Amino acid sequence: MSRPQTRRFDPARPCATTCWHSNTPGAGPIANHIFQTISGEETDPREARNGLRHIVSLTASKLADGLIDPKLILSWLLTSLGAPAVLVGLLVPIREAGALLPQILLSGWLRRLRQRKRFWAAGAVGQGVSAGLIALAALTLTGQAAGLAICAALAALALSRAACSVSYKDVLGKTVEKSRRGSVTGAAGSVSAAGVIGLGVLLLTDVLRSETAVVMAIALAACLWLAAAALMLRLEEAPSTPEDEARPDLSPLWRDRQLQLFILVRGMLVPTALAPPYFVLLASQSGGLALDRLGVLVLVSAAASFLSSYVWGRLADRSSRWVLILTGLIGAAAMLAAVGARALGLTQTVWAIPLALFLLMLAYHGVRQGRSTYLVDMAPEDKRATYAALANTAIGTLLLVAGTLGGLAALIGPSAALIGFAALCLAASGVALWLDEVE
Incomplete structure (x- = not known):
């Protein structure tokens, strides 16, 4: 068996020129061995330490995301607190669009900083x-007071998440080499998913069926985010050149054809995030999924992330373009499978909708991995934050539009919405063929 190709940390390469050559102490040989095992390549000890810090802090952040998931955990919590249904319905739009739309403004503030990790x-x-x-x-x-307070706090959380999203790709690009970035984020996704799987198992066994236990899980999420912040501050990041002009740079939207195609592809893959509630609706209409079976959805989603995130990450290091193509096809197949199960009367079975949902979540996590890696590798080194902000702001707008159209289609029936979503995912795979290879 041939040995994996060794890529050493070369000072002439783009990432290395931006890495901070400090004398920060650390367990270099141990970190290098662990990170080499994860990435499959030999690395400089400084990059290995940075890679491990990325993995641990991102794992904590992703696990916190799973513990406070608006689609599942917060929806159940607001319902149990007696909040109005309209507030429950606002949770996902607040969280998703609120984390994306502000990024174009935040990117201007980010460009003024020398240390982006902060x-x-x-x-x-x-x-x-x-x-x-x-x-x-x-x-x-x-009741209503709880619903309003939680929605307001979630809006603040979404804004803070926007700050993390707009800065992370820039920080990752400066501290980890191109061929290893997908491994970093993929490993974090799989490890954090294992923790969420544990939460799902506890929910299924009634251990966490009370409101207090769920609130404790949310409190744990708060602690995890604080720990992730402390660890990220220890990254050995090269100082960036601050820009005095903080106005957002919109020019790449009409100058960079690949960015335009990428935004189009990512926009047409938005249904992989919007479709899960329609799976639940299909099942509940047939009595196949009771409201108190919260653990089923948590377990299915986390298992898909655990099994696929690292694999998607390694595949993205080879070709994030093909990851986007494949996930569009898989997402469309999952949605059409759910519609087919409904037409054949299989939604009352134990396995039909959960199996289709599992397939969808495989696609969803692949989309997240592929789009992140592609954007970091495609964007010019000094424009990563700008490109991320432009893409995320555009997708935030498309999320609102697609969510509205999906809601209108659902008036006809969830099957109609899923068929429309599947068509968009198939179209995304076709358009992704026109993307350049950037790895």
Whole structure:
């Protein structure tokens, strides 16, 4: 068996020129061995330490995301607190669009900083404080008051998440080499998913069926974000050149054809994030999924992330373009499978909808991995934050539009919405063929 190709840390390469050559102490040989095992390549000890810090802090952040998931955990919590249904319905739009739309403005502030890791850490602290406020509201309020307070805290959490999102790709690109970035984020996704699987198992066994236990899980999420912020501040990041002009740079939107195609592909893959509630609706209409079976959805989603995130990450290091193509096809197949199960009367079975949902979540996590890696590798080194902000702001707008259209289609029936979503995913795979290879 041939040995994996060795890529050493070369000072002439783009990432290395931006890495901070400090004398920061650390367990170099141990970190290098662990990171080499994860990435499959030999690395410089400094990059290995940075890679491990990325993995641990990102794992903590992703696990916190799973513990406070608006689609599942917060929806169940607001329902149990007696909040109006309209507030429950606002949770996902607040979380998703709120984390994307502000990024174009935040990118201008980010460009003024020499240390971009501090921007990510500030966002993580904001998410931790917001999660703590959600837990406090759940313990002290009920009904509409609880719903309004939790929605307000979630809006603050989404804004803080936007700060993390707009800065992370820039920080990752400066501290980890191109061929190993997907491995970093993929490993973090798989490890954090294992923790969420544990939560799902506890929910299925009734251990966490009470409101207090769920609030404790949210409080744990707050602590994880604070720990992630502290660890991210220890990254050995090269100082960036601050820009005095903080106005957002919109020019890549009409100058860079690949960015235009990427935004189009990513926009047409948005249904992989919007479709899960329609799977639940299909099942509940047939009596196949009771409201109190929260653990089923948590377990299915986390298992898909655990089994696929690292694999998607390694595949993205080879070709993130093909990851986007494949996930569009898989997502469309999952949606059409759910529609087919409904037409054949299989939604009352134990396995039909969960199996289709599992397939969809495989595609969803692949989309997340592929789009992140592609954007970091495609964007010019000094424009990563700008490109991320432009893409995410555009997708935030498309999320609102697609969510509205999906809701209108659902008036006809969830099957109609899923068929429309599947068509978009198939179209995304076709358009992705026109993307350049950037790895």
